[in-house]
Amino acid sequence: MLRALLPAWAHERIGPAPAQPSYVADDGFPAEMSVNWSGTQPELRVLFDSLGHEVVWPGESVFRSRRLDHVHETFTPRAGRPSPAPLWHSIAWRPPSGVVHKTYFGLYSWPHAQREAAVAEAMEKLGLAAAWTETRRRVETVEGDREIEFFAVDLTDAAQARVKIYYRNHGAGLDEVARVASVAVHHEPHRAQAAYRTLAAGGADAGEAALSCLAFRSGVDRAAESTTYLRLPTLADDDQEAVERTAALLHDQGLDPGRFRTLTAALAPGPLAGSKGVLELVSFRAAGRRGDVTTYFRFPVFDRPPPSPLSPVDLG
16 A cells, blocks of 8 residues: 555665655655554554655545645645645554545745744634634743644544644743643643653653644634654664663553564664664653554664754654
């Protein structure tokens, strides 16, 4: 299925440097893999950058939701934007359930006013304007420096489909990202703060460019849920330390970290103590489901990063 979905770049030979760098990974590679560990079966996710190529979903009429049709033009020059928003796509599969498809609009290259205008217009089209206004008001009461970076939609018309808005936080501490997460209706702050402290080894720093995702659902008067992403290479000395902290979090959540350890070791190019950034991010959502931990893996493909800012992220 993944081979069928990937755009034309997937069939090109990988050279010593990316022909067209992507912001998915710091080295310019246009894909990442993540796993959500909650429940009896983990959920595997693959995120990839279309790099300007059209992605044709199998069963297009089934997977392409009306939500995406409503907002797609909002993120293009036809709606007055400075450039088309880069498109990232994700497939997620948790057996025995079916595959879930998601699309992300990258807003990171636009002036902030354009990002705000596009998000407001899209939320209006989706009938979520009031929920966004109330959520944004609450976020703006939290001191700190942050910017909207992504707008995402689940490609389904099911009642539980989400619309997600991602903030990148700059120079934030754990208390700050905890306050942003608390604007969501369904959020357990004490559980979330304990998880953050485990990943930060008891420190107060949230690391570089921590992310906050606010998820909206129809019928909820503000963000329904929140997910916080911590960038482990800025909090731990190497992948081994990052793995140990994440394994401790999984154990605290009542999950066996064995499969997580095995997967990380398989993806690393060598001993974990000698690598950094294979385990790039770990996210936590405290919304009633125990063990809602997701680990994000970056493939060490290119030797040197391209001349680009720190990459944004999927987000899941």
